[in-house]
Amino acid sequence: MSDTDTSAPGGPGAGAPLLNIANALTVLRLLLVPVFVWLVLQPGDAMRLTATAVFAIASLTDQLDGHLARSLNLVTSFGKITDPIADKALTLSAFVLLSVDGRLWWWVTLVILVRELGITLLRFVMLRRAVMAASRGGKLKTVLQITALIGLLLPWGAFLPAGAAQVLDALSYGVVGAALVVTVVSGLDYVRQAVVLSRTAP
Numbered sequence: 496m497s498d499t500d501t502s503a504p505g506g507p508g509a510g511a512p513l514l515n516i517a518n519a520l521t522v523l524r525l526l527l528v529p530v531f532v533w534l535v536l537q538p539g540d541a542m543r544l545t546a547t548a549v550f551a552i553a554s555l556t557d558q559l560d561g562h563l564a565r566s567l568n569l570v571t572s573f574g575k576i577t578d579p580i581a582d583k584a585l586t587l588s589a590f591v592l593l594s595v596d597g598r599l600w601w602w603v604t605l606v607i608l609v610r611e612l613g614i615t616l617l618r619f620v621m622l623r624r625a626v627m628a629a630s631r632g633g634k635l636k637t638v639l640q641i642t643a644l645i646g647l648l649l650p651w652g653a654f655l656p657a658g659a660a661q662v663l664d665a666l667s668y669g670v671v672g673a674a675l676v677v678t679v680v681s682g683l684d685y686v687r688q689a690v691v692l693s694r695t696a697p
Contacts (some may be wrong), residue, residue: 517569520560526579527553528588535592540653547648553585554641579615587611589644598647603675607640610682621689632681639674643667 527549534546560578564570587608593599646667651660 504566512569513573515567515569515571515572517560517564518565518571518574518577520556520563521574521581522577524553524560525577527556528581528584531585532588532592535596535648540650543648543651545649550585550589550648551645554645557582557585557637569671573577579618583611583615585661586640586644589648593644593647599671603671606675609676610678614682614685616643617685621692632677632684636674636677636681639670639677643670643674646670 531546531549531553532543534549537546557578560574564574590599590604590607594601594604623630646663649663655663
């Protein structure tokens with residue numbers, strides 16, 4: 496499950512139709528993933544700029560569908576399953592592609608990949624006992640990851656002087672470091688939550 500809270504008053508999916516705007520945005524995000532991957536694999540700064548734009552738009556749908564699901568009580572079982580799949584497909588494909596391109600160390604990508612898939616699986620398993628609410632750390636992790644990925648995807652040198660491009664590159668790697676720390680710490684917090692819930696939930 497993504498690190499955003501998709502709980503809603505009245506219970507998840509209570510009376511919510513399967514075909515709704517929140518689910519449509521989630522499906523759109525899934526469909527944009529292969530488009531993003533294809534664009535990144537194409538040569539040229541123009542294609543990389545387009546890929547970054549697609550990634551940014553897809554990331555915005557993640558925030559928007561969660562907000563709509565909560566505010567309009569449109570949380571469904573389909574959304575609860577599909578939303579985290581779409582989130583991880585988008586962000587993890589970006590991390591992997593950046594490592595393939597030599598823009599990001601593989602060990603960073605592997606640590607994040609293990610954390611994301613592991614905690615997503617853990618939250619699915621824990622649904623049998625109780626809903627693990629998204630933590631502030633999890634939400635901060637998402638913001639930092641998206642910011643770092645956009646910073647590394649953008650070909651700064653294509654439209655900025657070399658000095659400015661180098662500074663922005665350095666700042667992007669700084670955000671990667673912060674994202675990595677928060678990713679690991681928030682993951683450990685979810686494990687702690689799971690242990691507590693396992694001991695207290697019937």
